[in-house]
Amino acid sequence: MNKDKIFSKENKNIDQFEFNEEVADVFEDMLHRSIPSYLSTIETLEFLTKQYIQPNSNCYDLGCSLGEASLAIEKGINVDGCTIFAIDKSEAMVSKCKKNLRNKITNASIEIINDDILNIEINNASIVVMNYTLQFLEKNQRQLILNKIYNGLKDGGLFLLSEKITNKNKLIREQLINLHHDFKYKNSYSRLEISQKRKAIEEVLICDNKDTHELRLKKAGFKNFDLWLQHFNFVSYIAIK
Numbered sequence: 001m002n003k004d005k006i007f008s009k010e011n012k013n014i015d016q017f018e019f020n021e022e023v024a025d026v027f028e029d030m031l032h033r034s035i036p037s038y039l040s041t042i043e044t045l046e047f048l049t050k051q052y053i054q055p056n057s058n059c060y061d062l063g064c065s066l067g068e069a070s071l072a073i074e075k076g077i078n079v080d081g082c083t084i085f086a087i088d089k090s091e092a093m094v095s096k097c098k099k100n101l102r103n104k105i106t107n108a109s110i111e112i113i114n115d116d117i118l119n120i121e122i123n124n125a126s127i128v129v130m131n132y133t134l135q136f137l138e139k140n141q142r143q144l145i146l147n148k149i150y151n152g153l154k155d156g157g158l159f160l161l162s163e164k165i166t167n168k169n170k171l172i173r174e175q176l177i178n179l180h181h182d183f184k185y186k187n188s189y190s191r192l193e194i195s196q197k198r199k200a201i202e203e204v205l206i207c208d209n210k211d212t213h214e215l216r217l218k219k220a221g222f223k224n225f226d227l228w229l230q231h232f233n234f235v236s237y238i239a240i241k
């Protein structure tokens with residue numbers, strides 16, 4: 001695994017963060033060292049897939065990056081006739097994802113698609129995952145994609161939504177950010193790397209708070225949902241249609 005050193009050198013003119021080739025090359029390391037409980041989310045997805053997968057249905061990994069969530073879904077598939085659609089709008093991510101997943105998907109067929117998830121149709125779905133992707137969509141597109149997910153899910157289908165969040169309470173918000181930065185520091189990111197990455201991503205990754213997420217899930221039509229994970233300012237919801 002290539003080590004993420006993208007923000008290790010001091011740079012007075014930090015460019016906006018992009019999911020380009022440089023990032024794709026170190027992305028596995030970046031995810032694991034930056035997102036608290038990332039692995040736990042992936043393992044939980046495999047477990048949940050075993051429970052919620054339905055025969056002859058589709059699974060969607062929206063914003064698949066290198067395909068770790070797709071692999072977890074694949075491991076959890078214990079019925080016949082399933083197709084996994086892994087979608088990402090970054091060409092660099094999709095091309096690495098194809099290499100990563102080559103020969104690893106045996107329980108289902110897989111289509112890895114380089115497109116914006118807003119252009120994708122969702123239908124006959126028993127599993128839909130958005131693992132840290134909604135936060136990169138324009139705010140006015142977020143309800144639309146949740147509506148599309150709800151409408152494309154079969155009854156009894158599962159939606160897993162993971163997001164970095166903010167908090168209305170300034171004291172708590174800052175405390176959770178500090179805990180996250182300390183988590184990154186313990187994972188060998190320097191204070192300089194942490195602050196330069198923050199600057200690069202602050203206008204690209206726009207967090208919502210839990211109330212907003214929950215209102216959106218409700219508006220989309222979900223009645224059964226809750227957090228199954230919160231680790232500092234990172235959360236994951238399960239929603240069942």
Ligand code: GEK
Nearest residue numbers: 019063064065069088089090116117131132133136
């Ligand atoms: C994982 N889910 O390992 N359409 C398609 N892809 C998008 C869009 C969009 N509109 N916006 C952003 N992306 C993965 C991790 S990373 C999370 C997801 C992070 C893609 C973007 O190109 C990137 O690959 C991914 O969403 C977000 O479980 O970087 O924090």
